[in-house]
Structures are given as structure tokens and as C-alpha cells.
Amino acid sequence: xxxxxxxxxxxxxxxxxxxxxxxxxxxxxxxxLLRRGFQGKxxxxxxxxxxxxxxxxxxxxxxxxxxxxxxxxxxxAPQVPDLIRxxxxxxxRAVHLFTARFSxxxxxxxxxxxQEILELARQLxxxxxxxxxxxxxxxxxxxxxxxxFPKEPGNVAFISQSGNLAGETVMAAALRGxxxxxxxxxxxxxxxxxxxxxxYLAQDPETAIILMYVEGVKGGRRFVSTLRQVASVKPVxxxxxxxxxxxxxxxxxxxASLAGSMEIWEAALEQANAIEVDSVEELIDMAVTFRFxxxxxxxxxxxxxxxxxxxxxxxxxxxxxxxxxxPLPQGFREQLKNRGVSVWDWLSNPADLSIREDDRLTVKGIxxxxxxxxxxxLLIVMLHVHRHGDQPDMTLDDFLKQHQLDGFExxxxxxxxxxxxxxxxxxxxxxxxxxxxxxxxxxxxxxxGIPFYPTIYRAxxxxxxxxxxxxxxxxx
Amino acid sequence: xxxxxxxxxxxxxxxxxxxxxxxxxxxxxxxxLLRRGFQGKxxxxxxxxxxxxxxxxxxxxxxxxxxxxxxxxxxxAPQVPDLIRxxxxxxxRAVHLFTARFSxxxxxxxxxxxQEILELARQLxxxxxxxxxxxxxxxxxxxxxxxxFPKEPGNVAFISQSGNLAGETVMAAALRGxxxxxxxxxxxxxxxxxxxxxxYLAQDPETAIILMYVEGVKGGRRFVSTLRQVASVKPVxxxxxxxxxxxxxxxxxxxASLAGSMEIWEAALEQANAIEVDSVEELIDMAVTFRFxxxxxxxxxxxxxxxxxxxxxxxxxxxxxxxxxxPLPQGFREQLKNRGVSVWDWLSNPADLSIREDDRLTVKGIxxxxxxxxxxxLLIVMLHVHRHGDQPDMTLDDFLKQHQLDGFExxxxxxxxxxxxxxxxxxxxxxxxxxxxxxxxxxxxxxxGIPFYPTIYRAxxxxxxxxxxxxxxxxx
Numbered sequence: 011x012x013x014x015x016x017x018x019x020x021x022x023x024x025x026x027x028x029x030x031x032x033x034x035x036x037x038x039x040x041x042x043l044l045r046r047g048f049q050g051k052x053x054x055x056x057x058x059x060x061x062x063x064x065x066x067x068x069x070x071x072x073x074x075x076x077x078x079x080x081x082x083x084x085x086x087a088p089q090v091p092d093l094i095r096x097x098x099x100x101x102x103r104a105v106h107l108f109t110a111r112f113s114x115x116x117x118x119x120x121x122x123x124x125q126e127i128l129e130l131a132r133q134l135x136x137x138x139x140x141x142x143x144x145x146x147x148x149x150x151x152x153x154x155x156x157x158x159f160p161k162e163p164g165n166v167a168f169i170s171q172s173g174n175l176a177g178e179t180v181m182a183a184a185l186r187g188x189x190x191x192x193x194x195x196x197x198x199x200x201x202x203x204x205x206x207x208x209x210y211l212a213q214d215p216e217t218a219i220i221l222m223y224v225e226g227v228k229g230g231r232r233f234v235s236t237l238r239q240v241a242s243v244k245p246v247x248x249x250x251x252x253x254x255x256x257x258x259x260x261x262x263x264x265x266a267s268l269a270g271s272m273e274i275w276e277a278a279l280e281q282a283n284a285i286e287v288d289s290v291e292e293l294i295d296m297a298v299t300f301r302f303x304x305x306x307x308x309x310x311x312x313x314x315x316x317x318x319x320x321x322x323x324x325x326x327x328x329x330x331x332x333x334x335x336x337p338l339p340q341g342f343r344e345q346l347k348n349r350g351v352s353v354w355d356w357l358s359n360p361a362d363l364s365i366r367e368d369d370r371l372t373v374k375g376i377x378x379x380x381x382x383x384x385x386x387x388l389l390i391v392m393l394h395v396h397r398h399g400d401q402p403d404m405t406l407d408d409f410l411k412q413h414q415l416d417g418f419e420x421x422x423x424x425x426x427x428x429x430x431x432x433x434x435x436x437x438x439x440x441x442x443x444x445x446x447x448x449x450x451x452x453x454x455x456x457x458x459g460i461p462f463y464p465t466i467y468r469a470x471x472x473x474x475x476x477x478x479x480x481x482x483x484x485x486x
Numbered sequence: 487x488x489x490x491x492x493x494x495x496x497x498x499x500x501x502x503x504x505x506x507x508x509x510x511x512x513x514x515x516x517x518x519l520l521r522r523g524f525q526g527k528x529x530x531x532x533x534x535x536x537x538x539x540x541x542x543x544x545x546x547x548x549x550x551x552x553x554x555x556x557x558x559x560x561x562x563a564p565q566v567p568d569l570i571r572x573x574x575x576x577x578x579r580a581v582h583l584f585t586a587r588f589s590x591x592x593x594x595x596x597x598x599x600x601q602e603i604l605e606l607a608r609q610l611x612x613x614x615x616x617x618x619x620x621x622x623x624x625x626x627x628x629x630x631x632x633x634x635f636p637k638e639p640g641n642v643a644f645i646s647q648s649g650n651l652a653g654e655t656v657m658a659a660a661l662r663g664x665x666x667x668x669x670x671x672x673x674x675x676x677x678x679x680x681x682x683x684x685x686y687l688a689q690d691p692e693t694a695i696i697l698m699y700v701e702g703v704k705g706g707r708r709f710v711s712t713l714r715q716v717a718s719v720k721p722v723x724x725x726x727x728x729x730x731x732x733x734x735x736x737x738x739x740x741x742a743s744l745a746g747s748m749e750i751w752e753a754a755l756e757q758a759n760a761i762e763v764d765s766v767e768e769l770i771d772m773a774v775t776f777r778f779x780x781x782x783x784x785x786x787x788x789x790x791x792x793x794x795x796x797x798x799x800x801x802x803x804x805x806x807x808x809x810x811x812x813p814l815p816q817g818f819r820e821q822l823k824n825r826g827v828s829v830w831d832w833l834s835n836p837a838d839l840s841i842r843e844d845d846r847l848t849v850k851g852i853x854x855x856x857x858x859x860x861x862x863x864l865l866i867v868m869l870h871v872h873r874h875g876d877q878p879d880m881t882l883d884d885f886l887k888q889h890q891l892d893g894f895e896x897x898x899x900x901x902x903x904x905x906x907x908x909x910x911x912x913x914x915x916x917x918x919x920x921x922x923x924x925x926x927x928x929x930x931x932x933x934x935g936i937p938f939y940p941t942i943y944r945a946x947x948x949x950x951x952x953x954x955x956x957x958x959x960x961x962x
Contacts, residue, residue, distance in 0.1 A: 115832045158875055172795025174840070181872065185910045223795055251795055256811030256835065257802035263834045263841075264798055288806070289799065289943065319648025319699055322740055323725075323765065325732035330764070335732030356591045358739045359732065364650070365739075396657065399634055432908035434661045434940060436932065440925035441917060449916035456912065464910060467765065 029084030030054030048152030143197025144173030164189025226267025308387030505560030524628030619673025620649030640665025702743025784863030
């Protein structure tokens with residue numbers, strides 16, 4: 011067991027869903043607990059029902075003939091003080107308040123009620139997750155706030171001030187091969203806050219990588235020192251909401267957060283060697299990069315798979331992202347020459363194989379050669395499935411063979427990143443073969459442990475940020 | 487007719503494909519001319535065949551019993567001087583040299599041959615498109631270098647130094663509702679160059695918007711003055727390849743271009759009020775924006791459709807992109823209050839409707855209200871189809887109704903941009919309902935003339951760049 015009070019809270023042996031129902035949020039929170047193998051006791055609480063989802067429904071918390079470790083509250087805000095009082099009588103460690111409409115409304119009365127709840131909880135020794143949040147997704151313990159989340163656990167944790175964003179991130183990251191240890195949506199954070207969760211995850215053996223979405227922190231000084239400590243143990247990747255004026259206004263009406271000064275924020279992150287990103291997409295890119303690649307401590311990249319202008323732009327975008335697109339090393343050229351590759355003197359990095367005249371060199375062969383050359387720290391291969399619309403029966407293996415890529419998945423001994431573009435198909439394209447092959451290719455990459463990215467810029471930026479993290483870490 | 491020599495070149499009444507064949511590039515260039523309604527005479531030239539694609543094949547250009555306006559050359563480089571000589575005897579105005587392996591190889595002999603060809607062509611009065619390029623896609627005249635390109639014409643022109651990039655751009659832009667007037671892939675540009683094409687397109691009544699992909703320009707001074715003149719007439723959006731060191735090396739081995747100094751380049755573009763972009767994706771975003779929106783001269787944006795953190799981040803990303811996310815105007819709030827909207831005081835911009843308690847306000851209603859408010863210059867609506875995986879039979883109309891969006895397409899009198907995310911599905915997701923609905927939604931948007939973008943940042947950046955263009959233009 012981990013020596014942190016959150017470890018007990020996150021391993022409840024009994025859960026009550028107060029405000030459970032046969033539809034709406036009261037069902038939405040109960041359903042995953044019913045279906046996802048939660049091993050503890052489960053108590054729906056709602057006086058309107060005798061039974062919900064095949065379980066006896068209790069009229070109140072007090073009627074439950076046992077202790078209740080953890081409570082999910084779906085009742086309206088005015089009922090929460092009584093809920094906290096009842097929870098205290100049941101030995102409850104923590105209450106997750108999905109319940110909202112507190113300080114985030116900007117209304118004084120709602121803010122007063124929130125404060126009252128906090129004081130009551132402190133007084134009675136009940137900890138609070140939220141309010142105004144989706145709570146916990148902990149697949150290994152059978153807890154989820156969305157029925158559709160993956161059931162298998164992984165080693166990435168996500169602390170998110172927004173529940174909706176947590177949901178979108180889990181689903182989008184799942185497509186990229188990411189599975190989660192724990193995801194905590196924590197909303198207004200009146201009691202337990204980002205520092206508590208960070209401290210816990212730093213110790214959590216199930217977590218190797220920590221993602222955060224933060225709108226505002228509760229205590230700046232504690233946050234800075236906590237972040238520094240945690241980021242020295244595990245990579246922490248942070249997306250900040252409310253960076254501009256309008257965003258700061260929006261954080262206030264979303265989670266009642268003070269967005270704070272961006273200068274101080276960025277200085278704190280840099281000092282802590284935390285990795286800041288600008289969007290959910292980049293947050294997931296970093297998760298994928300840390301999940302699938304070994305620590306990267308250099309930035310010299312070898313690029314292949316592109317043709318013509320795409321290859322030129324690949325060079326630009328790698329450099330813009332902070333990587334070094336080195337010229338082909340002399341020894342590399344000599345190897346090409348010795349193999350009888352006619353374009354040995356003309357080929358460059360990025361290696362655009364559309365210029366070759368014969369098949370003495372394949373894309374797979376280039377990856378292999380670059381992987382053997384000590385001048386490269388990492389490799390990026392561009393895999394664009396296009397112009398196959400007239401071959402509806404083409405399989406992925408056909409495609410890979412045709413592009414001399416068959417077996418490329420296992421050929422690199424260096425960190426290898428793949429680029430597989432996303433598309434904006436209309437309905438006329440939704441079932442076309444290029445899209446299907448791209449989907450198959452992504453699944454193949456994930457199962458081979460190769461991270462993929464929709465653009466080369468995003469691949470390069472993720473690799474560059476990872477290298478920065480390890481270079482800074484080693485320098486300390 | 488347009489008073490520019492390129493107008494005649496681009497309206498050939500006869501075309502010879504020299505090096506035509508029954509497969510490979512010699513077939514690839516002939517096929518679209520056969521199938522896409524080219525109205526002129528078509529002459530395959532190859533002594534190895536009697537007939538190609540149902541047409542008589544000529545042993546040489548000279549055997550063709552008529553003038554030949556335009557030639558597509560697919561023969562190897564050493565045969566090109568003779569080809570030019572023969573062309574001159576046939577009254578040919580221009581030769582498109584798909585033929586490559588000239589100066590881009592970096593080999594002195596190949597560069598000498600290229601120079602010899604140029605001198606010969608000048609001497610004999612034959613103009614050259616290329617070499618090392620895909621040539622012309624002019625759907626209204628039945629000319630294309632890819633069989634799969636859309637047959638319908640549009641009002642966007644694209645001058646691209648890379649043929650591959652031109653192909654990718656045409657296909658990706660087509661998904662976003664863009665059709666083209668003329669696309670010219672011009673490669674090494676030894677004779678006709680970017681300035682000739684620009685001058686022509688400025689006059690071309692079929693072209694309203696000009697896209698460019700440039701690796702290097704042939705004469706800096708002429709380019710700057712041409713660009714200034716052309717960009718004052720029509721929006722010119724430019725993607726520069728070879729902006730970094732490695733990219734500059736890559737331009738040299740791709741089109742033998744000198745990438746040039748980025749400082750001078752950027753100053754020239756700013757002076758000309760041309761719009762610079764960083765990627766093919768952004769190039770297409772700008773095409774879509776100019777194609778579908780009226781001139782935008784203000785940057786005050788109203789945003790809706792997002793929930794929670796996505797809404798907060800939408801505000802940040804709009805500001806990062808240069809838009810002004812103004813607070814909800816007082817009159818706007820009063821209207822909400824008068825309608826009995828309970829969250830009238832709490833709602834902000836972005837308008838996150840996930841906080842509302844009742845249905846007095848719909849997303850469609852917010853778009854309508856914002857559209858009527860003079861404080862907004864443009865609107866962005868986020869349309870994320872997700873969490874419908876368990877409703878495989880859901881239709882787009884069901885979805886729009888469920889999200890209170892039915893009829894939103896026609897409700898705005900202000901420029902409206904939509905955000906429809908792209909996805910990285912694996913094979914398990916390739917035919918799922920969320921993807922299908924997203925595809926249907928995109929088609930619906932295009933048919934209603936509403937531009938869509940995969941992220942809010944890209945939507946906001948495109949709108950902001952368009953406003954900058956018109957604001958600068960008006961200031962001159």
C-alpha cells in the first residue's frame with residue numbers, strides 16, 4: 011500500500027450513490043459500478059425507488075446497515091450539508107460531489123453554501139472530491155464515471171479540473187493506445203485539491219506518467235513545491251485553462267477558479283521541469299510519447315516516408331519543433347553507395363525515396379540504416395495512405411508491400427515515431443479504403459508499441475519536449 | 487479572353503503526350519485527358535505502340551499531321567532537347583516537362599542539360615512548364631494530372647512548386663468543399679516561373695483566391711513587386727518550403743531551389759499583404775475561409791457549443807489566434823433575462839450551455855442571438871459528435887435535435903465557422919456511428935456554405951488572418 015491518505019479513499023470497499031436513479035446522472039454514475047466489476051458493496055440511495063439496477067435502493071444513507079467508505083452525490087446542492095452529516099455517521103472517508111451550482115455560478119448564496127459544506131466536512135472528518143466534477147475513473151478497481159471508458163488499466167494518470175475534458179481526453183487517448191491508472195476530475199476543489207492528487211500519484215506504483223488539466227490552483231506556494239517534487243519523480247504534463255483574459259473569465263464561471271498570472275505560472279512550471287502543452291491534442295501526444303518511447307536525450311532526427319514538398323516541409327516542421335534534422339552522415343552515404351543505390355549522393359535527410367530509380371533501397375531499408383547509424387537519436391516515418399481509392403480490396407499488408415514498408419514495425423532499434431494523418435471526410439468518404447487502411451495501420455502501430463501522431467509537427471514537438479525534459483532532468 | 491500569354495497556353499486545342507504508354511507515368515498523364523472531357527485533339531506519341539487508350543499512337547511528334555498546342559513530356563531527360571526542336575516545328579506554345587533528373591540531382595552534367603534545354607526553348611520560342619513537375623490541373627478545360635481529382639471547377643487557384651503536395655492539397659481541400667480553377671505544379675521553373683503564373687491568375691476571371699507553395703523564387707525583385715500587385719487584387723496565401731536549414735537543403739535536392747533568407751521573405755510578404763501559413767493544413771484552412779466567408783473586418787468572436795474545460799480552452803485558443811473573445815454584452819444578458827433564462831447572469835462567452843437548467847435557451851438560439859448582436863463580428867460553433875457509440879442507428883437529424891442544433895445551419899446572419907474534430911480511429915472504430923455522423927455533418931456544412939475546421943484554434947487562426955488581410959488592405 012502507498013503511504014498517502016488518498017490511497018484508502020481510492021480503494022473503497024463500499025460505495026453509495028446518493029441520488030441514484032433509473033435515468034439521468036443518478037443512473038449514469040451507478041451503471042459503470044454495476045457493470046465494470048467493482049468488487050465492493052454498492053448502495054443506491056433514493057427514497058423514490060425500492061430497487062435500482064437490480065439492487066435494493068435505500069431511502070437514506072442512514073438506512074444502510076453497514077459502513078460506507080465512499081459516496082457519490084448526485085443530489086441538489088441544498089441537500090449536501092445533510093448528506094455530509096449522514097456520511098460522517100457511516101464512517102465515510104470521502105464524498106465525491108457531482109453536485110454543482112456552487113461558487114462557479116458567481117452567486118453569493120451558492121458560494122456561501124459551498125463554504126458551509128467545506129466547514130462541515132472539515133469538522134466531521136469527511137474529505138470532499140469536487141464539487142462540480144465527475145470524480146474518479148479507476149479501471150483496476152472497477153470505478154468509472156463513463157460506461158464507455160476502457161476497462162483495461164494502464165500507467166497514465168490524469169488529474170483534470172474539468173470532467174468533460176477528462177472524458178474527451180480518455181476516449182481520444184484510448185485511440186492512441188493509452189490506458190489509464192487513475193483519472194480524477196476534481197472541479198471546484200474546495201477540500202482535496204491538485205496538490206493532494208499530485209502527491210498521491212507521485213507515490214502510486216500504478217502510475218508512471220501524470221497528465222493535468224488545471225484552471226486555477228488553490229495555494230500557489232504549495233503547488234510550486236509539490237510540482238517540483240513530483241516532476242522530479244515522474245513526468246508531469248500540464249495543460250492550463252484560462253491563460254488569456256476571456257479564458258480566465260471562463261474558468262471563473264466553470265470551476266470558480268482564479269486563473270492567476272501566466273508569468274508566474276510559466277516560471278513555476280519551468281522551475282519544476284513540468285512540461286506545458288497548449289491543447290488536449292498535445293497533452294495526448296505527450297502521454298503517447300512517454301508511454302511508448304524510451305527516455306530521449308538527443309534531438310537528431312532521421313526522417314523518411316515523405317515525397318516532394320511534404321518532405322521539404324517535414325524538415326521545416328521538425329526544426330520549428332526544436333529537433334535537429336542533420337545532413338546524411340558521410341558513412342551513411344558510403345553505405346548507400348556500396349549497396350549500389352544510384353541516388354546515394356542526391357538523397358538527403360528527410361530521405362525522399364520518391365527520387366530513387368531502382369529498389370536497392372526501400373523505406374524499410376532506410377529506417378533500418380538510420381537506426382544503425384549512431385548520428386541519429388530518433389526516427390520519424392511518414393505513413394500517408396492516399397491515392398488508393400480505386401483499390402477497394404486492398405489490405406494493409408498489400409499497402410505496406412506496395413510501399414516497401416512490410417515489416418517496418420520491427421526494424422528500428424531507435425525510438426521510432428509514425429505519422430498517420432487524420433482526415434476530414436464527408437459522408438461520401440466515410441467508408442473508403444484509404445480511411446480503413448489508416449485505421450488498420452494505427453491499430454497495427456499501437457500493437458507494435460510505435461506511437462503515432464496526425465502531423466509531423468506534432469510528432470516532432472512531442473519528441474523535442476520529451477528530450478528537453480530528460481536533458482533538464484539530467485542537468486539537475 | 488485574358489490579356490496574358492499564359493491564357494493561350496492554358497487553353498490548348500491539341501495536346502500530345504510524348505512518352506505515352508499503357509502503364510506508368512505515360513499512362514497516368516494520358517488517362518485524365520481521355521476521361522475528363524478534354525475537347526481538343528489528343529495525340530499519344532510513342533514509337534513502341536500502334537494505339538494507346540483507343541487512340542492512334544504516333545512514332546514521333548513530327549508524324550502528327552497538324553499543329554500541337556501543348557506537349558506533356560514523359561520521356562527521359564536526354565531526349566528533351568530533340569523534343570523541344572520537334573515541338574518548335576509543330577507550332578507548340580508550351581511543353582510541360584514531367585521529365586526530371588536535372589539540376590535537382592546536384593549533378594553538374596544534369597544541370598548543364600537543363601541549361602541547354604532552356605536556351606534551346608528560348609531560341610525556338612517554346613515555353614516550358616517545369617521540368618520536374620506535374621503540370622496543369624484545369625478541370626473546366628478537361629486537363630488533370632490525377633484521374634481522381636474533382637471534375638467540377640471552383641474559384642481557388644494553386645501554384646505549387648511540388649506536384650505531390652499539389653495532389654495532397656487538392657484532395658484534402660476537396661473534403662473541405664474547395665474546388666479549383668487552375669492548379670499548376672511548376673517544379674524547377676527554369677522558364678515560366680511563379681511570377682508568370684501569379685500575373686496570369688491575378689487577371690483570370692475564374693480565380694478568386696490564390697494559394698502558393700514555394701520553395702525558392704527565381705528573381706527576388708520581380709517576385710516582390712508582382713506579389714504586391716497581385717495580392718492587392720486577390721488574396722494570396724503562401725506556404726514556404728525550406729524555411730529552416732534542413733528544409734533549405736531539401737529544397738535544393740527537390741526542385742534545385744535556393745530557399746533564401748527568411749527575414750527578407752517575411753518582410754516581402756508583409757509588405758505585399760500576402761498571407762503566410764505554416765502548413766498544408768493552414769493553407770487549406772485559409773482557402774476554406776476566403777471561399778465561404780464574406781470579408782471579415784473585425785475580430786470580436788462569439789463562441790458556443792463547447793462544455794466545461796473545452797469551453798475554457800476555446801476562449802484561450804481564440805485569443806492565442808488573435809481574436810477578441812468579448813464578454814457577453816449587457817444587452818445580450820438582458821435579453822436572456824427577459825426570455826426567462828435562469829443562467830442569464832452566469833453564462834459567459836464562450837457560451838457553455840451545459841450549465842443551463844432548462845431549455846429556454848438552445849445552442850441554435852444562442853447562435854441566433856449572437857448573430858443579431860452588433861458587438862460580434864463572427865461566430866464559432868463547436869460541433870463534437872461523441873458519446874453516441876451506443877446508438878448505432880442515430881441519424882444526423884436525431885443528433886442535431888438531441889443537441890438542440892436542428893436548423894442551426896441557416897440561423898446566423900454573421901460569418902459562422904464550425905469546428906468538427908478529426909479523429910485517429912483504429913480499425914475497431916473505422917465504421918462507428920460517431921465517425922459516420924461527423925462525416926455527414928461535414929457534408930451538410932459544406933452544402934450549406936459553412937466552413938469547418940478540425941480544431942477551434944485553426945478556425946480562429948484562419949478567421950484572424952482573414953481579418954488582418956482586410957484590415958491591412960483597407961488601411962492602404
